[in-house]
Amino acid sequence: MDSLSPDFSRGLLPAIAQDADSGEVLMLAWMNEDAWQRTLASGEAHYFSRSRQKLWHKGETSGHTQTVLAARLDCDRDAILLLVRQKGGAACHTGHASCFFQELKNGEVTECSPVVFDPARVYG
């Protein structure tokens, strides 16, 4: 095994971004072959935006880019895991550190991830 080749034959693949230091899962987005190649070439996470139907360099608007330290594939090569350093301390457009900020635990729903920035300031 000398390279990693995701299997894009069925279309977009889910790509998880995980904080390389804390282990926190920050977000899940989608990749096509182009996004994957640009991620590897640039060292910064690129996704395919399903809502905008185009390549999305994460942080292109907010400045909150993700430096990719490692990329992993699962056994079927149809899911991607990026280990990243998140610039600005927050991955989510809501300002939360993680997009996964709604948690159900012991029968209670709470916010489990802090708000790091004010979206109105970052996105104008």
Next chain:
Amino acid sequence: MDSLSPDFSRGLLPAIAQDADSGEVLMLAWMNEDAWQRTLASGEAHYFSRSRQKLWHKGETSGHTQTVLAARLDCDRDAILLLVRQKGGAACHTGHASCFFQELKNGEVTECSPVVFDPARVYG
């Protein structure tokens, strides 16, 4: 906010299983509403198997069930994160602790997750 409701209107949602103790991302599978409800009701991870097109109680064959300690949703409620305790120490049918065992880092591809069991023994 008093309950967590994933948005299944577009179909299956990706569900990440993360080790609640180590933070290791173990696998990514898929859920429909039924799988989500059974997961909450039983406290063990249930997915929808795309290859078999049916409900999949993870560990039903191997015994390697996942006890769910918490469930999270992302900002769009279209991705699920489960914090789990993995029975048998391995999530992957290959015997690796994590399905994400193929890693590209510093230009080198290696196996980043140990083999915990022999699949031939577990699946016969």
